[in-house]
Amino acid sequence: MIPSPIIVEENLIVFMPRSVEGKGVPENYAEAYKWLLLATMNRTDPANDLANTFKEILRERMTLSQVEDAQRGAKEFLAQQERHSKEDD
Numbered sequence: 001m002i003p004s005p006i007i008v009e010e011n012l013i014v015f016m017p018r019s020v021e022g023k024g025v026p027e028n029y030a031e032a033y034k035w036l037l038l039a040t041m042n043r044t045d046p047a048n049d050l051a052n053t054f055k056e057i058l059r060e061r062m063t064l065s066q067v068e069d070a071q072r073g074a075k076e077f078l079a080q081q082e083r084h085s086k087e088d089d
Helices: 005-021 029-039 046-061 064-088
Strands: none
Touching (some): 029 046, 029 064
């Protein structure tokens, strides 16, 4: 099941810190950055400011390859979500 954008945003609060710190899941900056990219798309609320701060902190710790992997992962997630929404129509 592909999470909806609302579920992605709710899970961001739990998943992102765990991915960064490796609590309960392997430490994975690219995965955490991917979810931050997805959660902050088309948003301008105060939570977005905090997420953008996290993105900048992560980006400073990441290699260019990791950033590119995260961006690719976010695009793939969106494409998969789009395919599933078309199947549901």
